[in-house]
Amino acid sequence: MMRQAIHELSIATRGRGFYEFTELVAEQVRVARITTGLVTLHLRHTSASLLIQENADPEVRRDLERFFGRLVPDGDPLFQHTAEGDDDMPAHVRTALTCVNLSIPVVRGILALGTWQGIYLWEHRTHPHRRSVIVHTLGE
Amino acid sequence: MMRQAIHELSIATRGRGFYEFTELVAEQVRVARITTGLVTLHLRHTSASLLIQENADPEVRRDLERFFGRLVPDGDPLFQHTAEGDDDMPAHVRTALTCVNLSIPVVRGILALGTWQGIYLWEHRTHPHRRSVIVHTLGE
Amino acid sequence: MMRQAIHELSIATRGRGFYEFTELVAEQVRVARITTGLVTLHLRHTSASLLIQENADPEVRRDLERFFGRLVPDGDPLFQHTAEGDDDMPAHVRTALTCVNLSIPVVRGILALGTWQGIYLWEHRTHPHRRSVIVHTLGE
Numbered sequence: 536m537m538r539q540a541i542h543e544l545s546i547a548t549r550g551r552g553f554y555e556f557t558e559l560v561a562e563q564v565r566v567a568r569i570t571t572g573l574v575t576l577h578l579r580h581t582s583a584s585l586l587i588q589e590n591a592d593p594e595v596r597r598d599l600e601r602f603f604g605r606l607v608p609d610g611d612p613l614f615q616h617t618a619e620g621d622d623d624m625p626a627h628v629r630t631a632l633t634c635v636n637l638s639i640p641v642v643r644g645i646l647a648l649g650t651w652q653g654i655y656l657w658e659h660r661t662h663p664h665r666r667s668v669i670v671h672t673l674g675e
Numbered sequence: 676m677m678r679q680a681i682h683e684l685s686i687a688t689r690g691r692g693f694y695e696f697t698e699l700v701a702e703q704v705r706v707a708r709i710t711t712g713l714v715t716l717h718l719r720h721t722s723a724s725l726l727i728q729e730n731a732d733p734e735v736r737r738d739l740e741r742f743f744g745r746l747v748p749d750g751d752p753l754f755q756h757t758a759e760g761d762d763d764m765p766a767h768v769r770t771a772l773t774c775v776n777l778s779i780p781v782v783r784g785i786l787a788l789g790t791w792q793g794i795y796l797w798e799h800r801t802h803p804h805r806r807s808v809i810v811h812t813l814g815e
Numbered sequence: 816m817m818r819q820a821i822h823e824l825s826i827a828t829r830g831r832g833f834y835e836f837t838e839l840v841a842e843q844v845r846v847a848r849i850t851t852g853l854v855t856l857h858l859r860h861t862s863a864s865l866l867i868q869e870n871a872d873p874e875v876r877r878d879l880e881r882f883f884g885r886l887v888p889d890g891d892p893l894f895q896h897t898a899e900g901d902d903d904m905p906a907h908v909r910t911a912l913t914c915v916n917l918s919i920p921v922v923r924g925i926l927a928l929g930t931w932q933g934i935y936l937w938e939h940r941t942h943p944h945r946r947s948v949i950v951h952t953l954g955e
Contacts, residue, residue, distance in 0.1 A: 537677045537817045573951050575778045579789030581729045591862045594896040598904050613741050616734040628742050634779045638855045638916045640951040647949045649859030669787045671713050671780040677817045715918045719929030721869045753881050756874040768882050776918045808913045811853050811920040
């Protein structure tokens with residue numbers, strides 16, 4: 536019979552960068568004892584993102600950081616919303632350019648990710664933050 | 676027992692900009708009487724987006740507009756698809772750079788949004804449009 | 816009664832560009848005999864995207880390709896991850912700027928897409944690839 540569960544993950548960041556938490560999501564699938572189903576993640580912030588990206592060469596994430604740093608530079612004089620710091624409005628723009636939701640099917644009890652896919656929280660602020668991710672598991 | 680409902684929202688825009696409709700989604704959760712579940716939104720257009728963004732300082736949305744206006748300028752000579760106006764192809768690009776789907780868990784009868792998160796329709800065309808958003812609620 | 820199904824689609828690409836597969840998704844909805852529900856798509860790769868875009872004028876997709884080609888140029892000296900080719904890191908960036916998940920409600924047995932919306936796999940690599948998309952259907 537179809538059932539669901541909700542769990543809140545709390546992820547501590549040490550400033551801008553990628554924080555993989557694939558295993559924390561996989562654990563929720565095991566705890567919910569779902570064989571076939573769907574996992575939905577929602578990040579409750581507007582200055583960080585959820586991203587599925589390559590989990591092999593860490594240089595890929597560094598290049599993503601370099602690209603976004605050039606595309607949306609901190610302290611860009613275009614921005615008026617500057618009271619919360621030079622990196623705040625760039626963080627909102629980076630979030631708009633990416634996603635705060637992910638939906639991943641569960642097949643034979645396992646997240647249906649590709650071989651090279653990892654689930655990351657992408658922190659866009661330069662200072663450390665504590666981030667909340669809601670995990671909704673559904674299935675049977 | 677798990678149940679679902681579908682509702683279509685119609686949102687009138689007055690041209691380019693952000694239109695918050697968090698309360699309209701929250702109302703559908705109340706009407707469906709869901710305590711734990713998942714709400715999925717789908718925008719049925721290719722020149723506007725659905726975005727979760729900061730609902731506090733309106734300058735954040737103005738800065739997002741400034742950034743996207745610089746990144747994807749109207750009338751860019753790069754574009755060949757110009758028959759529907761200078762703002763049409765930029766609107767398609769802005770949609771590709773953002774999202775037309777959102778998935779938000781429901782916890783204790785309430786959308787699990789963060790304190791500063793609002794749900795917006797982001798109109799990318801300069802003229803007013805009527806936009807259709809399908810709301811799928813699922814839960815128990 | 817609520818039920819679900821999982822199906823894997825395999826899509827062969829002939830290099831960079833858009834490959835519509837709306838009809839393959841619609842077929843899964845018919846096979847699952849769902850009247851009201853939700854379809855979730857997950858692409859199992861990090862160098863291609865899933866995109867809902869205009870299915871009318873093909874010039875729209877060519878302009879999207881032109882824009883992304885200018886925004887994230889192949890062989891950009893910014894990138895350090897170059898071992899897999901000049902187009903590999905740009906492909907990862909394009910994927911980060913778009914999505915690998917889509918969620919589309921089903922209404923009266925039909926995908927609730929807008930008149931001009933098609934579902935595309937957007938291949939970002941220049942060489943042909945075989946891409947896997949997981950289709951999760953849920954409903955009654």
